Amino acid sequence: MNFNKNLKDYARSIIPIYTKELIDLVKIPSISHGNKNKKDLLNILKKISKTTKKYGFKTKIIETKGNPVFVGILETGKKKPWLTIYNHLDVQPAKEKEWKTNPFKPIVKQGKVIGRGTTDDKGPALTIIHAINFLKKYNYEMPNIQLIYETEEEIGSPNFGSFLKKNKLKTPDSILISDTLFQGKNPSLTYRLRGIQVLELELETGKKELHSGVLGNAVKNPLNILIDALSKCVDEKRNVLIPGFYDNVKKIKGRELKELKNVAKRFSLKKFKDDTKAELYEENPLKLLFNIWYKPSFEIHGFEGIQYEPNVIKTSIPNKVKAKVTIRLVPGQKPKEIVKKLQKHVKKIHPKIKVITLDSVEASVTDINNKFMVKAKEACKYGFNLEPLFVATGGTIGSVHHFQKAYKKPIILIAQSLLSDGYHAPNEYFSLKQAEKGIKTMAKYINSIADFD
């Protein structure tokens, strides 16, 4: 049995079917933002259920406190380890006026399927199903498969942790996710993600707004005080000034440092600037990447209880103000400990500043030297025919944290999308050539870990 030839033929010949299936998925506007499209979210799971049944999966749709989750099981009948494959079928809204076609009436043009969710994450989610179908059809080795495709990823997977806890799922030996991006032109394996603590700093110094002329300088202005406190939390070089904040942050070294240098070497500052159109804190690629991936951040997003209307300044002093903050965390930093340290710090500035904690997710990391990683790298090189890079991300994928917490098993993130596909952007597409390579990569990977546990 010539694996390589069979896979090449399958991946090429399946594309017309794959295209039709992807179009059917994209037609369903499964937007999770705004909580108004429950029916579409259920419909997308019914659709994936129908598709996977065709390929031999046993399927169910599980309700949660939030949006439903699809689970598809394909057992090999042999004593094999369990691989859980996670992706999501909800999509971002698509109201950008730059859309040239209807985002939910996908078209195929120049080898690309264009529409909302094509690359994030319906296209990649579908390649994996065909990768598995290939292995099954030709009777190649593979682990037992459990698909978990959810519909709340784009809103931060708020119910995914409790979903994992409450349901009788197969305990995986490893987890495969395909919801990340190539690093420039290179395939990538994301082994490290920052966590997040979302919080508010609240200060109430009075019961009503007061006149800033008649009483200004006498009655406290909570906005002035919070600004003072915030300026003492982070400096202009992005160093966080909260005592003890960096206590458990490990220095990057060894393999991680080597891989970072490898990415930095290929990094195009020009392209980064063209994409972001923003001033940068740092233009040295190594330092720039380090700051996003390995350095925690303290970002201020806004305020409540203040004047925000354009072109109006009223002569009133606010009485109750909240600052909106997110702290991105790196491995080693526990959200609860960080919050405690922040609380202690801001209380020194004003004893009545309250820290109100909202969502939090710990950072995640998978050892680059892990055997699954080694196979994933080989599979990427095989399928995409380009050097794969080990990368981190400054972002947070809620499910990764929940998987790590629930199972403590290797989580492998293999990218199939490119930033230029229009991730979270208008005119999003997924190239069918990339789909073909994705099917090959995924089949190779899943086959190569068939006996790992």
Place this chain on the structure above:
Amino acid sequence: MNFNKNLKDYARSIIPIYTKELIDLVKIPSISHGNKNKKDLLNILKKISKTTKKYGFKTKIIETKGNPVFVGILETGKKKPWLTIYNHLDVQPAKEKEWKTNPFKPIVKQGKVIGRGTTDDKGPALTIIHAINFLKKYNYEMPNIQLIYETEEEIGSPNFGSFLKKNKLKTPDSILISDTLFQGKNPSLTYRLRGIQVLELELETGKKELHSGVLGNAVKNPLNILIDALSKCVDEKRNVLIPGFYDNVKKIKGRELKELKNVAKRFSLKKFKDDTKAELYEENPLKLLFNIWYKPSFEIHGFEGIQYEPNVIKTSIPNKVKAKVTIRLVPGQKPKEIVKKLQKHVKKIHPKIKVITLDSVEASVTDINNKFMVKAKEACKYGFNLEPLFVATGGTIGSVHHFQKAYKKPIILIAQSLLSDGYHAPNEYFSLKQAEKGIKTMAKYINSIADFD
């Protein structure tokens, strides 16, 4: 001719007529905020025109780029100096749900006229007309009179400066205004007002909002940077940190210090706390009053371009942010110079921070030892039968600045209202007893300066 007895009788016997006239004024909802009530503003001037004609004034209503102004002239026919009397007939909105009666259907209860504008400033504006009528009726000495009653005071008199410049008005030898507050229970003469510079600090570091996870710590967050800049403009003790900010601020001493101490001695901290319901920077009365009256302030009111919606924190970094700031100025500080110093200061923090100047008004001061002041003090003691205090205010009355700039003549602010009347608050009232005393005070004052120039 017994001046005292005649005045006492007039002030008492005119109250029923005064009450009816005040009620007619208050019935017209002459709200200047929101720019929707032009007709009411014209109507209130027509009404005051009708009333003053009855008392022998020649009247006209002058249009401006903004709201109209009433001018009433009463010449003595003798070679007398000119006294300009300024008040305003526009009122604050009255949407507070605490109103127990219809704010624009005034009632009389327990010797008080209740309704929006009764004490600010229709009641006081009307006592002066009766004070003049008294002097005219009995043929007592008085200067030539020019009433200027405008309808933009509650929105900062934005067109008053150009009104004074563009129209052929009588050049006054002094100006009388009755739009201030008693100091606690004591009559007050406001000899000093802070000025104001309204401004925005703007920083744009990018063309679009970006993802705070994927790009946070790499792309600049203009809100973080502006907060850093603002924290370097003012410290927690309300000291402004802009280099050179205090250069032309004179130390308070001599008569001013003496009068401040006199007020501080009578100051009720408890009452101040009950009224403001706010935390204070300073509880020592002398320091507290000093900070409002003699110390400039740097107040932060809000931001544009940031997240302000309750209970939502999106993972985006803003790209263009404006901070809303007012600086209250003291005599000696020129708005333009202060803005230059601020510009220079914030540019050191980020070269692209722009200072956008909006309204500005210089601080005003009238010498306490001025002969008009001496007579005003005597008149207050005579009319209100209580020790008058020389006070300053942290607030800004736009017209005072414009009068000072246009004429460089003494401006005398005699208060008739009490804070407890509900200035800018629900259930505003003006007590008829206070009106009676006001008429006596004003008549006494106007008579006593009949030959001053």
